[in-house]
Amino acid sequence: MNLSSLEVTRLEAELSKAVEAILFVAEAPLSVDELAKTLEVKPADIEGALEELGARLNQGSGIQLVRIAGGYQLCTRPEMAEAVGLYLKPQRRRLTRSALEVLAIVAYRQPVTTQEIEEIRGVQSDHSLRTLAERGLIEEVGRKQTPGRPILWGTTQEFLHQFHLNHISELPPLDEGEEPTLEEVGA
Template sequence: MKSDQLVNTLECLLFVSDEPLEPRRLSDILQVKPEQVAELVEQLGRKLEGHGLHVVHLAGGYSLATRPEHAEAVQQLLQPDPQRLSRQALEVLAIVAYRQPITRPELDALRGVNSSGVVNSLIERDLLRITGRANVPGRPFLLATTNFFLSLFGLKDLSDLPEIDLPLPDARPENAPLPEAAALADAQQSEDEEKSPAESTPQKH
């Protein structure tokens, strides 16, 4: 394979990978010697000069990343919108908001399903945070909401959450809706109604 083709293939690999790719891994895929990988990375770096992406060296591997000067625009795109949060995400946020600090096993017990994927996503989006470990066997992490969660839902503090009666896990009928989720949805709706027309996002038809 020609050098320019290798560089293009390297660009594709770094683009689709969810984690930094180590030189040895790239060497195996591109079928080149390990020492050639650094040269190809350098060529790709020159190719991307003046573009929005650049090659970064992270955790012993290579990855594509947006340039710092575009961080504000990227952040606006990735900033979560309550209307775009999934039902599962809203449910997890609601339970944590009302019962924090809470462990993931406790969260799973309340929801009846594994919540690890949703929790990790909400942590990445700065809506949940880890506050420590519970003093129980296994020492699971304790979860709580963030200041960004409050601002996103128009809450001054947690006392602004609608008041509800929280049933114990064993007292809730099977498949019954969680009162926390309904209350958070009400808070979200109130926040949306308080927005001025200029602040609202037009709906596409």
């Protein structure tokens, strides 16, 4: 079979797109041989596709084709670092009122069990506890020596950092019998 130069160019362009898509989803650099085996083509065809892809990406793309560790990977261009950094900057999502209530209870009553928190609040607090733990504000600090050995919760170094405290003792004092309010923990 004899392909015209136009057909060869189209096949090369399609192969280049396929290589680009695979490199886009790959978690690590891929070698020419790995790409050739995946796409069931010759390594020389992959080399041509990589050359075409690199040339295409060099025409004003924020992405570049980079040779790393014996393979190829798509990476953001160094000049895009500021834009990428803006996106990757941790997003400060606000805590819900219920999560702040739970955090205040843990901060002032630690170590405290889930049951003790729920007795104070009068509602289930599992979701708030999970959210606070995922954000690194509270953690399991032990187990209570009672039947069932429930988890004891306490605040973390991240809690101290976010609320600008050196030590938990720097929390504003509570009057006798007073429950902590959101304002007192800096919310």
